[in-house]
Amino acid sequence: MSKFLRLLRRAGSAVCFCLVGGLCGGQASADQPVRLESAAVQPTPFQRRIAQQNGQVLKTVPGTPLNGYLTRPPGEGPFPAVVVLHGCTGLSSSARKSWSELLSSWGYVVLMVDSFSTRGIRETCDRVMPADRVYDAYGALAFLSEQKFVDPRRIALLGSSAGGSTTLEAVRLGGAEKLMERKFKAAVAYYPNCSAANGDMAVPTLILIGELDDWTPAKKCQEMMARRSGKGSPVQLDVYPGARHAFTAPGNKIGAEDYGHRVEYNAAATERSEKDARVFLKQAFGG
Template sequence: MARKLRGLLRKLVWLACFGIVGYLDAAPASADQPVQFESATLKPTPFQERNAQQNGQVIKAVSGTPLNGYLTRPLGEGPFPAIVLLHGCAGVLSNDKQTWPERLSSWGYVVLVVDSFSTRGIHETCDRSLLADRVYDAYGALEFLSKYSFVDPQRIALMGFSAGGIATLEAVQLGGAEQLMERKFKAAIAYYPRCSLANGDMAVPTLILAGELDDFSPAQECRAMMKQRSGKGSSVQLNVYPGARHAFDAPEFKNGIEAYGHRVEYNAAAADQSTSDVRAFLKEVFGG
């Protein structure tokens, strides 16, 4: 009798441990779970390779840069669609790390916030030229996310804010870096980017959101970009919000500030409408 009881106890303990392990494996990541990955390897283009061969040279791929990030996922096993999120020139703010990840995960999306600055020793880039490497940060994040069993690798979008919005447009611009990458984003969302740096021809469906009064990333530049588009590639939608300034969706700027000679200010009406527009866009692109 004692032997049977000991055997039953061992079985119950084993089942309990198995259940705990299974639960931990399926448990959702917290909204600020830190992760580490690398930016995409920079491979030479066919033209660069041919040119090097003609000159008797060998051109090698440039290894990726180690990066930090923050992962958020919905409850459940998935697989879920996912969003790679790129912060602005001031680094990862609460709008990037909390507001949008919590919102997107409540809609059923996995979110990976890419921190392009900390491992590079950068605090901000608002008063300098753009960091071109951020395009490859985005594709490194895409590769990293695609390996998770709870992510649907065929439904991953890129989303960026301000300087991150510029990098977003550059990452999916037709004939640009996207043609060098094996994995592709399926959609792109750019909040208040400098549209003058893009030609408007995108490889994937793209949504651009701009404030009418933005003097940091003027809406007029985005309108001009839309007019000059060749019509090649995927659809591009531009939404301009009346009375809205730069960072109109970021609650941390409710009082408004002057930054580098520009006004940065939250606008509740524009924030709410743009949130609805983003959700509708993602639903149209990914379904569900």
Template sequence: MAFTLPRLPNKVVCLTCLCIGSSLHAAPARADQPVQFESAASEPTPFQKRIAQAGGNVPRAVPGTPLQGYLTRPPGEGPFPAVVVLHGCSGLPRSVRKTWSERLSSWGYVVLVVDSFSTRGIKETCDGLHPVDRVYDAYGALEYLSKYSFVDPRRIALMGFSAGGNATLEALQSGGDERLMERKFKAAIAYYPDCSATNGDMAVPTLILIGELDDRTPAKNCQEMMTQRSGKGSSVQLDVYPGARHGFDSAGLKTGIEAYGQYNAAEQSILASHAFLKEVFGG
């Protein structure tokens, strides 16, 4: 599904950007609280099990890695639905840690933003190397959240941005690591992921949001993925936003048509994410 942008004069565009930008601010919520937990333990693969057993050894799971996160919750006792959030390759920006946490919390969700880098001493992984298994970070966060009395463990979604979006799709692809995990996510939202890394068959309802002009994770990869899906698994919704580039939800104020495209995409994607979560979780 795509949204068509009207052609407006530059003066009108700039005024529209300011109006849209002001509507993106979330209502105040409880401040994010630093928390510590571990990534999920990594179970040995079938090949590793065979090698170990052939040598008379017992294959063992690799223990989880200590992680830091930021927990935000709505007022009240709950139990509330929740969202685990994964950042991109450049680390944890304010737009994810604060803005999205407050936004999701204002919608009635507990939010756990995962910092995959700090405890590992990593600054960024944008050079194309991804030594960190973000999938297990996501499932460690799911396990951690599920223990809180104010969280409904049956209603937890996974949301990721860019490289975090890649990990989101990988974590919930049918037949992948998801099948090995005792606890399950209910839904997935991936902002501007690299869709070439997945076959598009998802274990849970999934929303993918990407800009038409994204030159880092091209929209065409997601469009091709949609045409190649087997049809198995849960529903997948792809929203492609005309005039929008990578990171459109956290773009700074610019001028002219490009600013309008970015802010329009941000506004529309926020509405789409809200509607998607409401549909999956009810209410």
């Protein structure tokens, strides 16, 4: 084999390693595939106490391997970062592209988490939100915290629809966040289901929802805000007039029925929400 071919093979191996590990220096390509794990599930103090009373020992449940897609802005960093969780239909290429491009253009490292592919799940729109996704969020937080180009003190969580509901649960005061060593700095939830949330959050939280959403109604989020105890961090609710569920998805420009609910893109609400989210994250990250 010629010297040139040997060098070419070595270069190719290095490229493959970068694509899998996401740890190469310099600027990473957009949508760079990475592998990570969900956070291990720790037994709660109550569960441990009950187990001890019964002569049992509870073990930590190891994390699940996950696929992710990493995008970073130009430069060495360290940069603030955002973990993004998809909705109940999974991580589409269009959502992956739009969120990665938008958030990285604001100067953030972006990690899109695919919660379904390694679990063999296609969608969960007619099921209860899997609790595992909360641990996916914290596994992504741990992954980003270990990257030299990320500021581990400035990592936010953002989710839409079912991912937004997961976001609220992940930062619920006294919930799973209490068991985690690393904490998110802030959270943004697009059109989440607020029915089960008590509104008390461990970090500053922004909720963005459409006035006409009939899948995850804005009224439920308004009721959640009214019953907040006042504990924890500030929570901001922005309701956009005339907007329906999935108002940020340009693929739904003419509107459609999805699982018995109306989903429809709304350019005005999308633009307004992007401005609101950008200001919120900038304030949360301290400038």
